[in-house]
Amino acid sequence: xxxxxxNITLRLINAVKNxxxxxxxxxxxxxxxxxxxxxxxxxxxxxxxxxxPQLVGFAGEIESPGSFITATVMNTPVVIxxxxxxxxxxxxxxxxHRGARVAEGCGTRKRLNCxxxxxxxxxxxxxxxxxxxxxxxxxxxxxxxxxxxxxxNHGLLVVGCHPGVSQAQVDTFLDPLAPALQDFNFRAMRSxxxxxxxxxxxxxxxxNLSHESYHFSVLHRDSxxxxxxxxxxxxxxxxxTRWAFPMKGxxxxxxxxxxxxxxxxxxxxxxTLFPGTLLIANPQDAQIIRAEPGKTIDSxxxxxxxxxxxxxxFDEEKRIEAKxxxxxxxxxxxxxxxxxxxxxxxxxxxxxxxxIFGKNEPVLQYWxxxxxxxxx
Numbered sequence: 333x334x335x336x337x338x339n340i341t342l343r344l345i346n347a348v349k350n351x352x353x354x355x356x357x358x359x360x361x362x363x364x365x366x367x368x369x370x371x372x373x374x375x376x377x378x379x380x381x382x383x384x385p386q387l388v389g390f391a392g393e394i395e396s397p398g399s400f401i402t403a404t405v406m407n408t409p410v411v412i413x414x415x416x417x418x419x420x421x422x423x424x425x426x427x428x429h430r431g432a433r434v435a436e437g438c439g440t441r442k443r444l445n446c447x448x449x450x451x452x453x454x455x456x457x458x459x460x461x462x463x464x465x466x467x468x469x470x471x472x473x474x475x476x477x478x479x480x481x482x483x484x485n486h487g488l489l490v491v492g493c494h495p496g497v498s499q500a501q502v503d504t505f506l507d508p509l510a511p512a513l514q515d516f517n518f519r520a521m522r523s524x525x526x527x528x529x530x531x532x533x534x535x536x537x538x539x540n541l542s543h544e545s546y547h548f549s550v551l552h553r554d555s556x557x558x559x560x561x562x563x564x565x566x567x568x569x570x571x572x573t574r575w576a577f578p579m580k581g582x583x584x585x586x587x588x589x590x591x592x593x594x595x596x597x598x599x600x601x602x603x604t605l606f607p608g609t610l611l612i613a614n615p616q617d618a619q620i621i622r623a624e625p626g627k628t629i630d631s632x633x634x635x636x637x638x639x640x641x642x643x644x645x646f647d648e649e650k651r652i653e654a655k656x657x658x659x660x661x662x663x664x665x666x667x668x669x670x671x672x673x674x675x676x677x678x679x680x681x682x683x684x685x686x687x688i689f690g691k692n693e694p695v696l697q698y699w700x701x702x703x704x705x706x707x708x
Contacts, residue, residue: 336515337597338590340565344578344599345586347563354566356694362687366700367534367680372707373629376535379708380607381406381624385492385505387609388412389620390521390639391484393438394420400455401438404635405493406624411435411444412482412489415455422482422491423457428475438523444477453477486510487519488611505605508570512603516613521639524655527662528635531623531670533677535632536703538623539608541669543695545577551672555664560600566695571606571702575695604695607703616641617654619661630677634670636662 347353365372388403388410400413402425409425411434425433432448443452443460451462457477462468468475481492481502490505492498506513531538545562552560564577578599585593596615603611610621620637638658640650676687689696 334515340576341597343565345583347565348561348583353564354694355691356697359691360689360697362700364680364685367536370629375707377625382493385490385497385502387488387490387605387620389489390518391487391489392519392521393523398440400435402435408493409433410491413455420482420484421457422480423477427451486513509572509603512569512574520641520643521618522642524638524640524658526635526637529666531632531634533632533673534630535623535625537673537676538632538634540696541673542602542610543699544693546692551668568698573604573695573698576601617657630681
């Protein structure tokens with residue numbers, strides 16, 4: 333266990349032993365407007381999602397030349413490639429001819445092919461061929477795929493969903509969180525599956541779910557509570573945060589020499605990337621939960637991705653175990669957490685005038701204040 337993990341482990345041990353987490357000094361009242369004001373919602377969509385880089389996956393997925401993956405960010409189809417020259421690139425996943433997709437899913441290939449009329453593109457985004465070429469003018473500026481900024485810093489794929497997002501924004505997006513990410517070899521992660529979930533709740537209500545452990549003993553009484561505590565520690569890194577909570581029994585490590593501690597923190601670390609994407613790191617696997625505004629103010633779209641460590645080459649047993657953990661966590665998130673968020677939304681729609689965040693919900697307080705500060 334490295335020094336960073338030891339530090340978090342010690343803080344969690346003390347939190348459990350002293351029955352004291354990193355609480356806020358006061359209670360906070362958040363007006364319902366944060367979730368119900370249409371003009372605020374539209375500004376957040378543009379500034380927080382469309383104009384802000386977004387985490388979409390793990391860099392190891394496209395480590396090999398000839399590989400590609402696809403994603404959807406704010407209803408923009410994206411394809412990320414690594415061509416034979418080894419360069420990482422991203423494009424709007426739309427054929428220059430009529431806009432149909434040129435790739436689905438992920439894999440390895442030499443060409444991206446439009447399923448509509450058969451136009452094909454190299455993984456560098458340049459038009460490679462098209463049926464009846466003589467029927468079209470030759471203008472490379474109009475026939476290549478539209479490039480997007482992309483980065484694989486820290487082993488994570490970050491992309492801008494329109495060309496107006498600068499490469500510098502994407503390259504430096506994770507820099508403030510770098511000290512917290514150095515413990516994890518995210519480049520060795522391999523995706524298991526991504527679930528797309530349509531939720532009848534404001535995107536902030538979805539993000540709020542992963543920012544407090546106060547609900548563990550009630551909402552997750554029979555699922556998570558038997559082996560998790562509600563103690564926690566939190567740290568802020570500019571526009572990002574880290575929030576960690578332990579497995580039950582972590583306090584027993586206090587009686588052992590540090591060189592006998594486990595290699596990984598016996599708990600879970602939630603990194604939240606602005607404006608609210610969760611990067612969850614566990615000892616053997618990881619998840620990404622990316623929530624976006626939906627078509628209406630009281631709806632959202634959630635992408636829930638699971639992955640596992642593949643440091644020593646493909647290991648089917650590791651993948652199977654990680655898939656079990658992903659399904660376990662994903663089912664709880666869908667059936668318990670998201671159901672609670674939808675109930676909260678129903679209350680707001682019925683006229684609830686405010687939300688109350690207790691001293692024991694400091695991450696919620698931090699993010700609501702940050703969202704207000706960051707809104708231009």
